Amino acid sequence: xxxxxxxxxxxxxxxxxxxxxxxxxxxxxxxxxxxxxxxxxxxxxxxxxxxxxxxxxxxxxxxxxxxxxxxxxxxxxxxxxxxxxxxxxxxxxxxxxxxxxxxxxxxxxxxxxxxxxxxxxxxxxxxxxxxxxxxxxxxxxxxxxxxxxxxxxxxxxxxxxxxxxxxxxxxxxxxxxxxxxxxxxxxxxxxxxxxxxxxxxxxxxxxxxxxxxxxxxxxxxxxxxxxxxxxxxxxxxxxxxxxxxxxxxxxxxxxxxxxxxxxxxxxxxxxxxxxxxxxxxxxxxxxxx
Amino acid sequence: xxxxxxxxxxxxxxxxxxxxxxxxxxxxxxxxxxxxxxxxxxxxxxxxxxxxxxxxxxxxxxxxxxxxxxxxxxxxxxxxxxxxxxxxxxxxxxxxxxxxxxxxxxxxxxxxxxxxxxxxxxxxxxxxxxxxxxxxxxxxxxxxxxxxxxxxxxxxxxxxxxxxxxxxxxxxxxxxxxxxxxxxxxxxxxxxxxxxxxxxxxxxxxxxxxxxxxxxxxxxxxxxxxxxxxxxxxxxxxxxxxxxxxxxxxxxxxxxxxxxxxxxxxxxxxxxxxxxxxxxxxxxxxxxxxxxxxxxxxxxxxxxxxxxxxxxxxxxxxxxxxxxxxxxxxxxxxxx
Numbered sequence: 001x002x003x004x005x006x007x008x009x010x011x012x013x014x015x016x017x018x019x020x021x022x023x024x025x026x027x028x029x030x031x032x033x034x035x036x037x038x039x040x041x042x043x044x045x046x047x048x049x050x051x052x053x054x055x056x057x058x059x060x061x062x063x064x065x066x067x068x069x070x071x072x073x074x075x076x077x078x079x080x081x082x083x084x085x086x087x088x089x090x091x092x093x094x095x096x097x098x099x100x101x102x103x104x105x106x107x108x109x110x111x112x113x114x115x116x117x118x119x120x121x122x123x124x125x126x127x128x129x130x131x132x133x134x135x136x137x138x139x140x141x142x143x144x145x146x147x148x149x150x151x152x153x154x155x156x157x158x159x160x161x162x163x164x165x166x167x168x169x170x171x172x173x174x175x176x177x178x179x180x181x182x183x184x185x186x187x188x189x190x191x192x193x194x195x196x197x198x199x200x201x202x203x204x205x206x207x208x209x210x211x212x213x214x215x216x217x218x219x220x221x222x223x224x225x226x227x228x229x230x231x232x233x234x235x236x237x238x239x240x241x242x243x244x245x246x247x248x249x250x251x252x253x254x255x256x257x258x259x260x261x262x263x264x265x266x267x268x269x270x271x272x273x274x275x276x277x278x279x280x281x282x283x284x285x286x287x288x289x
Numbered sequence: 290x291x292x293x294x295x296x297x298x299x300x301x302x303x304x305x306x307x308x309x310x311x312x313x314x315x316x317x318x319x320x321x322x323x324x325x326x327x328x329x330x331x332x333x334x335x336x337x338x339x340x341x342x343x344x345x346x347x348x349x350x351x352x353x354x355x356x357x358x359x360x361x362x363x364x365x366x367x368x369x370x371x372x373x374x375x376x377x378x379x380x381x382x383x384x385x386x387x388x389x390x391x392x393x394x395x396x397x398x399x400x401x402x403x404x405x406x407x408x409x410x411x412x413x414x415x416x417x418x419x420x421x422x423x424x425x426x427x428x429x430x431x432x433x434x435x436x437x438x439x440x441x442x443x444x445x446x447x448x449x450x451x452x453x454x455x456x457x458x459x460x461x462x463x464x465x466x467x468x469x470x471x472x473x474x475x476x477x478x479x480x481x482x483x484x485x486x487x488x489x490x491x492x493x494x495x496x497x498x499x500x501x502x503x504x505x506x507x508x509x510x511x512x513x514x515x516x517x518x519x520x521x522x523x524x525x526x527x528x529x530x531x532x533x534x535x536x537x538x539x540x541x542x543x544x545x546x547x548x549x550x551x552x553x554x555x556x557x558x559x560x561x562x563x564x565x566x567x568x569x570x571x572x573x574x575x576x577x578x579x580x581x582x583x584x585x586x587x588x589x590x591x592x593x594x595x596x597x598x599x600x601x602x603x604x605x606x607x608x609x610x611x612x613x614x615x616x617x618x619x620x621x622x623x624x625x
Contacts, residue, residue: 015372021345023369072469079473083480093322093374106373110562114377117385119562122569128477128484162487175487178558179545179565190366192311193359195304223358230359268356275354 007170013185015112026186028105030166033174033184039099044085051077086124091117096187104188110171110181119180126162126176134159193230197265207262213248214270220283222271225264232257304360307347311367314340318370326378341371389573392618397570399614404540404547408497412536415498419505420512433506442507448514455516455523456594468587475531476579479538483572486542489550493542500535522596525603526589531582533610534575541568541575578610 007013011027028036052074059070089097095115096106107123109115137156166172177183217225228240241256244263252259271281317337320328329337348364355361379385398405422429427444436443442454478496485492504524511520548564549557585602593599 015369017345017368017372018376019342019345021349021368023372024365025369068466071466075466075469075473079476083476091379093326093378095373095377108373108377110558112372112376114379116566117379118566118569118573121573122565125480125569125572126484126487128480129487133481133484179487179549179561180569181558181562181566187370188366189370190359190363192308192363193357196357219356222356226358271356272354275356 009170011172013171013183017112025108027172028103028184028186030172032103032105032186033166033172036097036099036103036105039102040086040097041099043098044081048078048081051081083125086127087120090115090120090124095120100184104186105184106187107182107184110183115182119182123174123176123180123182126174126179129159130162130165130175134163196226196229196261197268207252207254207259207266209248209263209266211270213250214267216247216284217267218281218283218286219271222264222267225260225267229260229264303347303350303355304357307343310340310343311347311364314344314371315367318367318374321374337371338375341368341375344368344371389570392621393570394574395614395617396621397567398537398574400567401540401544401571404543405536408493408536408539408543411494411497412501412532412539415501416505416508418498419502420509421505422502423506423509427509430506430510433502442510444510446510448516451511451514451516452519455511455519465587467591468583471586472580472583475535475583476576479535479575479579480572482535482538483542483545483568483575486539486545486568487549488546490543490546493539493546497535497539519596522599522603523590526593526599527582527586527603529603529607530578530585530610533607534578534582537571537578538575541571544568544571581606 011029013025013027014022015025016022055070055074055077086097090107094101094106095108100106107115107120109119134156137152137159162175165175165178171177171183173183225240225244228236237256237260241260244260245251274281313336317329317333317340320333344364345368348361348368351357351361351364380388419433423433423444430444434443442451478500482493482496485496508517508520511517545561545564545568548560552560555563585606589602590599593602
């Protein structure tokens with residue numbers, strides 16, 4: 001039987017808002033997820049070491065009369081940190097641990113609804129078999145002799161299924177994501193960028209192009225040109241200006257940047273005008289003009 | 290009228306007219322994310338959804354009329370952020386806690402009743418199995434209970450040793466350390482039982498059966514010395530809470546495993562997602578129950594050494610749990 005609704009191979013997913021607009025979500029890649037986890041792991045270890053030192057310091061300073069209180073505090077702290085650091089961090093408004101924040105990720109519900117506390121807890125309790133179970137087998141392997149080596153290898157291979165679970169599915173779901181109905185998406189902010197067609201009385205407006213010269217390129221080339229202009233790298237400006245001049249067969253003596261600015265402006269005006277009439281010229285090979 | 294509009298009229302004015310709204314929306318979102326939603330004024334609260342819808346509509350228009358890739362990408366990320374803040378907002382913690390105890394938890398427990406029955410039966414069966422195995426051949430004792438855990442309470446132990454293990458305070462460490470250790474250790478085991486449910490629930494069966502067999506083996510060591518009732522009391526004071534919690538954790542794991550193996554009419558992903566969230570609700574409670582059990586075990590058991598009093602405390606706790614899970618929150622319909 002053919003499988004229905006296979007997810008696409010890319011990491012782009014559409015989320016249709018209740019207003020009927022499709023937003024493009026980009027799922028975090030397995031590498032980014034692993035890096036975020038390693039960052040969190042380092043933070044956890046650092047906090048644990050700091051807390052242990054603090055408890056020891058307090059013990060030496062004032063602990064003589066209450067020797068056991070510090071052991072209790074440390075045990076509870078360790079337990080809470082190990083099991084609930086991820087849960088508490090992801091329950092906040094940003095739905096991300098420090099590691100995820102650094103890599104601009106966040107957790108969202110797969111159906112686009114609200115990320116409930118239950119979902120956050122479910123996805124993070126699963127770390128017990130994703131991380132601690134493989135670690136246990138590794139520690140076991142280090143401690144045992146030759147007889148148990150195969151037990152260790154098989155055990156670790158089994159546990160590795162959970163560890164590497166995100167690599168086995170197209171949504172990059174961990175075991176925890178799978179049972180919690182969540183996934184992790186990129187949450188990078190973008191700058192709006194300078195308005196390249198703003199009328200500011202620069203010399204760019206003086207340059208005129210013929211309709212034939214504006215029919216050479218399409219949307220794809222226009223947006224590559226936009227990239228070049230925004231990056232404002234002298235070498236690429238020179239190269240791109242030379243390439244466009246060659247293509248158009250123009251040889252003027254205007255500065256490259258001014259030439260590109262005015263060509264961008266004219267081309268975008270032309271293509272957007274056509275867009276209003278329902279004709280989108282996707283690239284230079286597209287003859288929908 | 291003036292002359293013909295310049296060719297970039299639409300695009301240029303489109304952005305100039307709306308850019309202030311977008312920046313305002315971005316500011317409000319920063320305030321919510323970095324500080325707290327409470328920092329929003331009343332006007333901001335009215336503005337936020339309006340600005341979101343305006344930006345979303347600008348995105349739709351821009352996609353169809355503009356070729357400014359940077360602006361479209363900006364609008365896209367702004368709308369996505371706003372969407373998750375507006376539609377992903379949660380209830381305040383206090384109300385979440387109230388709904389959880391008023392109906393969320395008992396409802397979730399009742400929803401996994403079939404799994405609870407299966408795990409409870411398995412647990413009871415493995416107690417008997419452990420007991421009769423050790424009863425038939427004492428060599429089984431060492432195989433079932435690791436020597437480190439037995440702490441001398443094995444088949445060769447004298448009646449005196451066994452009796453003191455039931456009624457005397459533990460020699461090392463204070464009660465509070467002991468209670469804390471028990472709580473964290475048992476919680477870790479129950480979280481493992483839950484998480485192992487992911488492998489279609491099969492390892493959860495093993496874990497539960499192992500714990501049941503250990504209990505049965507312990508009885509087999511105590512009963513010949515006439516200490517069966519004593520051991521039962523020693524276990525009952527906290528065990529009614531602790532064993533219920535472990536059975537719930539196993540059942541929660543099995544619930545996930547069952548949804549993944551037999552998703553029914555829904556897709557496997559959807560079924561697993563629902564089951565996981567329900568099981569997680571049960572698990573929060575399990576950890577709380579283990580906290581109670583740890584206190585009873587660490588303090589109650591060492592302070593109360595009379596068998597009857599131990600049974601009374603254990604029995605009362607069991608009836609309380611049963612009543613809570615069976616009766617509370619039945620009138621409430623809808624999602625937890």
